[in-house]
Amino acid sequence: MSDDRLILVAQVGGSFGVRGEVRITTFTAAPMTLLEYRTLLRADGSTGLTLTTARPDKKGIVARAAEVATKEDADALRGLKLFIPRDRLPPPEDDEFYLADLIGLEARDATDTVIGTVRAVQNFGADDMLEITPAGGGQTWYLTFTREAVPEIRTADGWLRALRPAEIGEREPD
Structure with missing residues (x-):
């Protein structure tokens, strides 16, 4: 059985600096995990951001994404909620669940x-x-x-x- 539910993992906070980096607030235990997922989706399942690099920040990560070239591009995405399919998450341990x-x-x-x-x-x-x-x-x-x-x-x-x-x-x- 396929589980195609989308799980909210992050939200775009806006630009970081002037070179097109994006500040992303993460809702995962390990913020850098977002880079491993690479492609983060919008609520409708379409691609939101494709992460290419990232580094930790106080509320999550600062990243570069294929879809963002300028500070204005990053600011235009402020508030965008980012998801991954549920089946991309590791299985929970015994007596644990999401x-x-x-x-x-x-x-x-x-x-x-x-x-x-x-x-x-x-x-x-x-x-x-x-x-x-x-x-x-x-x-x-x-x-x-x-x-x-x-x-x-x-x-x-x-x-x-x-x-x-x-x-x-x-x-x-x-």
């Missing part, structure tokens, strides 16, 4: 009842939050992504355990 892999999982309560589907993983500045679309329809709701609120994740089986704060207090101790 946050992107949570999207689409069924959310089940303590009794194994499907209560919704993970629509997105958001971060509004504090903790990661799962945005859950209720199984019966209606307004999405958020659940803090902690071990207490999400004690079980079965990505291979397509579900996770989602306990609302009131349910966490009712749980039997492990």
